[in-house]
Structure formats: structure tokens, C-alpha cells
Amino acid sequence: MAKKRGYGEGTVTQRSDGRWCAALSVPNGRRKWVYAPTQSEVIEKLESLKRSLRDGRDVSAVELTVAKFSQQWLAAVKQSIRPKTYTTYSQLLRTHIIPEYGNVKVTRLLAAHPLALYEKMLKAGKSPSTVLHVHRVASMMMSAALQWNLVNRNILKAIKPPSVPHREMQILSADEARQLLTAAVGDRLEALYWLALVCGPRAGEMLALQWKNVNLDAGTLRITATLHRRNGDYHLDEPKTKKSRRTLNLPPMLISKLRQHRVTQNEEIRSSARGAWQHNEFVFSNTIGNPLDITNLLRRQLRPLLRKAGVRRSVTIQELRHSAVSFALSRGVAPIDVAQMAGHSSVAVTLTRYAHALPGATLRASEAIEAVMLESLTTTLTTMPARPNEAVRAIT
Numbered sequence: 001m002a003k004k005r006g007y008g009e010g011t012v013t014q015r016s017d018g019r020w021c022a023a024l025s026v027p028n029g030r031r032k033w034v035y036a037p038t039q040s041e042v043i044e045k046l047e048s049l050k051r052s053l054r055d056g057r058d059v060s061a062v063e064l065t066v067a068k069f070s071q072q073w074l075a076a077v078k079q080s081i082r083p084k085t086y087t088t089y090s091q092l093l094r095t096h097i098i099p100e101y102g103n104v105k106v107t108r109l110l111a112a113h114p115l116a117l118y119e120k121m122l123k124a125g126k127s128p129s130t131v132l133h134v135h136r137v138a139s140m141m142m143s144a145a146l147q148w149n150l151v152n153r154n155i156l157k158a159i160k161p162p163s164v165p166h167r168e169m170q171i172l173s174a175d176e177a178r179q180l181l182t183a184a185v186g187d188r189l190e191a192l193y194w195l196a197l198v199c200g201p202r203a204g205e206m207l208a209l210q211w212k213n214v215n216l217d218a219g220t221l222r223i224t225a226t227l228h229r230r231n232g233d234y235h236l237d238e239p240k241t242k243k244s245r246r247t248l249n250l251p252p253m254l255i256s257k258l259r260q261h262r263v264t265q266n267e268e269i270r271s272s273a274r275g276a277w278q279h280n281e282f283v284f285s286n287t288i289g290n291p292l293d294i295t296n297l298l299r300r301q302l303r304p305l306l307r308k309a310g311v312r313r314s315v316t317i318q319e320l321r322h323s324a325v326s327f328a329l330s331r332g333v334a335p336i337d338v339a340q341m342a343g344h345s346s347v348a349v350t351l352t353r354y355a356h357a358l359p360g361a362t363l364r365a366s367e368a369i370e371a372v373m374l375e376s377l378t379t380t381l382t383t384m385p386a387r388p389n390e391a392v393r394a395i396t
Helices: 039-054 059-063 066-080 083-101 112-123 128-147 174-183 190-199 203-208 252-271 294-309 317-330 335-342 347-353 361-383 388-395
Strands: 011-014 020-025 031-036 220-223 226-230 233-237 246-249
Touching: 011 039, 020 039, 031 039, 066 083, 066 128, 083 112, 083 128, 083 226, 083 233, 112 128, 174 190, 174 294, 174 317, 190 203, 190 252, 190 317, 203 226, 203 294, 203 317, 246 335, 294 317, 317 335, 335 347
Parallel strands: none
Antiparallel strands: 011 020, 020 031, 220 246, 226 233
16 A cells, blocks of 8 residues: 655555556646556656656656657757758658667656667767767757756767768869860760859759759859759759859850750650650759759769779769869959859858868968068158157157
8 A cells, every 4th residue: 555645745556457656736737647567666757757847847748758759859840941951850860769769758868878879870880970960960859858848958968979080072173173074075964064163053953953044045044942852752942041042154165065965955855755754844864854863973974984084083073063162262263252153151151161272371361461561660660760869859
């Protein structure tokens, strides 16, 4: 028989089926119930409930599991993040976090849980980068739990995730870029490589490009979307930032390459079997009109082309963009113009990410300061009295 508890301490009873239950009155006038197979376990749950009440936390969190809360959190953030980001968060939670401690109550989550998960992932051969992504998603989720008054601290903040080795950005030299474009002559995607190396759009922006956004007579191209693949389907999403929506001015050679690309594409459409060509709006597509797959583009198109060009380094489609931005900066194009071309959110992003492309920048800065100092010093010397004692007499 359970000992009678005082008011505000809750009640503990054993049900006819042998399970134990406890109830506690909460501020809204209702009673919160918890259940457990043993008396000691139900008392532990009751004490946890009372602590939550004292700390001002939502008592409903006592029974809320990580799996259930992850669904609530994803639903809450879905409208404020990009679809691709939402898919990434969902996949990381579903693949790594939920299988390991999805049944753990949010209020009972300990630092030991994610630490054990990270160790297991690394032993299974997962990269430190993947572990870091999992850590960041878990930390964001627990920060939300803290803001929603479900927990009194974010235990992820006390954990240091594994360090990720820095991968040096691969950038083509001007000679390598010329070799690549020479090797691409006659390739059905020749215009894509020209666009990547001359204007530097993001990979997803190029793959989302439609002919309605290209005006070859005016020599302009409008970036209005980015292409992402989710669950096997392709989706056109909003560009990365507000500044990513932009109009690019095309140089004559690129206009010529795009005109030829349009002619070649129309020939492919006419020669294809009736109904085989799926779309005709995408500037760059596969041989039946579907959007290009970024992985296939890299593996089946770009890498063989790099080998044909004699370029030893392995670069991605995105690194062709980095090369274009670096070329522009290294040739003295104003950073604000380069930032606009690249669609960066600010000039600061351009300067921070591509400082390597500004050779002699520190020397130019030092020389400019030195020139000011010398000018100031020269002015001072020319205006000084010829003899110090005359200056003293003038003052007195």
C-alpha cells in the first residue's frame, strides 16, 4: 500500500493490472498523470514532473520523446528554411538521431547520448563532417526546446563535436581554364562550361536556368531559381539569398556559345522520338530534356573533360564558379561588382572567401599608407622654420 502523500506532492497508486500511476495537480487546474511498471519508476517520473513545474517548464515535456519532439520542431521550422535544408534536417534526424535515442524523453536527454552517437558514427566510417552536421541539427532542435520551456538547458552546447579537416578550395589557373574550354569545343555542354567560368553562377542556378530568362539579343541572363533534387524528384526553389536574384550581362563569346547551344538543342528535340523529349524550357538538360543531375554531370561529363584537357586536379562544378570569381578579383575587378555577379549577400562575403585572389593586397595597402605618411612628413618638413632658435623666439 502506497504511503499517503501531502497536498501538492501528488498521488501514487497501483492499478488493477499491476502498473503504477501518479498524478499531480498543475496550474491549469487539471491533473497530469504518469505511468510506470514499478513504484520506484513512477515516483521518479513524478519527481521529474514536480521539478519541471518548479522550474516553470512545460510539464507536458516529461513524457515527450526526442522522436516526437523532432516532428514538432521540423513542422515549426519548415516554413522558415529552404526545402533542401528541410530535407537535410529530416534525413539527419531520421538516419542518425532517432534510431539511437528517439525513445529517450527530451527532459532525460544527457550529454552521454550524443557523445555515444558520435563515437558510433565515426567507428562506422562516417566522416567528421557528417557528425558535425548531426551535431548542429541536434543543437538547433534542443535550442528550440529551451526556448519553448521544455528543458532548462541545451546539453549540446557543452559538447565539442569532432573537428573537420579543412578542404582547400580547388581553383583552376587561367591556363587550365583555357585548356578546359579548348577541350570542350563541340561538346553538347560547351556553353555550360563557358557560363560557369565566365559568369560564375552556382551549380543549382545553372541547372535551373530556363530559356525564358535568357535574352541573347540584349545579352542578359536572369537568375531566378535554383534546382534541387528531393526524394528522386527535381524542384525549382528560390535562390539562396535575396541578392542571388540577379541579372548577368553576357560577353560576346558567351552569347555566341549560347546561340549555338540553342541550335543544337532544337536539333536534338526534332530528332528525338515523338514524346521522348520531356521538357524544352531548360537551357541545360540531358538528352531527353530532363534537368541535368549534378552528380552525373560531374562524374560523366566534367571529370572526363578535365582528363581530356590534361588538367590534373579534380574540380567540381561549384569550383568552376570559385575559379570565375577568383579570375575577376585577381584582374582588378571591383569587389562590389564581383559580389553582384556572384550573387553574394554582401561584399564582405566576397572579400572573406576569396582573399587569396587578391595578390599583393597587403603590399598595396602598406604602400598606400606609406605614401600618406611620406606626404605628411614632406609637408611637415617643408613648413618647418630653417633654424630651431628662430621658432623659439617666434613663440616667445
